[in-house]
Amino acid sequence: MSHIRTETKDRIARIELDRADKKNAITAEMYQAMADALAAAEADPQVRVVLFHGKPDCFTAGNDLKDFLQKPPSGGDSPVFQFLRGLSTAAKPIIAAVAGPAVGIGTTMLLHCDFVYASPSARFQMPFVSLGLVPEAASSLLLPMVAGYQRAAELLLLGKPFTAEKAFAAGIVTEIVPDADLIAHALAAAAGIAALPPSSVRMTKALMKTRYAPTVVEAMGSEGEKFRAQLASAEAKEAMTAFFEKRKPDFSQF
Numbered sequence: 001m002s003h004i005r006t007e008t009k010d011r012i013a014r015i016e017l018d019r020a021d022k023k024n025a026i027t028a029e030m031y032q033a034m035a036d037a038l039a040a041a042e043a044d045p046q047v048r049v050v051l052f053h054g055k056p057d058c059f060t061a062g063n064d065l066k067d068f069l070q071k072p073p074s075g076g077d078s079p080v081f082q083f084l085r086g087l088s089t090a091a092k093p094i095i096a097a098v099a100g101p102a103v104g105i106g107t108t109m110l111l112h113c114d115f116v117y118a119s120p121s122a123r124f125q126m127p128f129v130s131l132g133l134v135p136e137a138a139s140s141l142l143l144p145m146v147a148g149y150q151r152a153a154e155l156l157l158l159g160k161p162f163t164a165e166k167a168f169a170a171g172i173v174t175e176i177v178p179d180a181d182l183i184a185h186a187l188a189a190a191a192g193i194a195a196l197p198p199s200s201v202r203m204t205k206a207l208m209k210t211r212y213a214p215t216v217v218e219a220m221g222s223e224g225e226k227f228r229a230q231l232a233s234a235e236a237k238e239a240m241t242a243f244f245e246k247r248k249p250d251f252s253q254f
């Protein structure tokens, strides 16, 4: 049971997060399934565009915090890194449709997508610092690039939830779409892309992305090292244990 549903139809590969009882929190198995689905979509000549979405009331609560405590990612070949590598190097356009919580990687993965549609119910958050961690998915590079340093600093250092309007103003979201129309709107955009000359689409995406690709790889590598070190820290243990004990973390002893 990977909790990831995939469907390919009309040249669109849909990848759906489907773990509603845990707010679509992403386990190592789910990262692996998403990495595999992305690789399959890239390899399938029938596919011209990929669409990621969650449930109507939840995109994802981010990395499964139990996994972080019990089986943290070990290195560059771990499922989360396979997924992020696939996402950041995909040749085909990627669309995301976001409703409800989009926490941690639920926000940072959007920085690699080509179009991001969000409904007014979307609540973005990058609580890495408050979890005793550091940013991932090259967000420490890409967020200041799209949002400007001061906006990125507020979102990454304080890590508070923010609205679709704020995400739009920060350049993370392409367009805000009513909840009821979100998936239909994203599918229509995907159909529009799928109808365009495919080589021209891919070359245009590559022209925009390849210039920064080495810097993105470097950022993911240096973030990953610090992230893994912090995962083993007492700060992170306190933050994550507090989440499951439904209490406020206490960082006063550090």
Ligand code: COA
Binding pocket: 021, 022, 023, 025, 026, 060, 061, 062, 063, 064, 065, 066, 101, 103, 104, 105, 127, 128, 131, 243
């Ligand atoms: N990892 C593991 N389990 C998670 C989870 C996560 N990231 N996020 C939510 N869950 C679980 C909860 O433990 C709860 O399980 P239970 O029913 O067995 O107690 C269930 O999902 C529902 O979560 P709950 O917190 O009650 O939902 P909510 O609607 O009140 O809040 C969120 C939703 C997303 C705002 C909140 O769950 C949250 O902040 N999650 C943690 C996000 C996070 O820190 N992610 C890591 C980023 S690096």
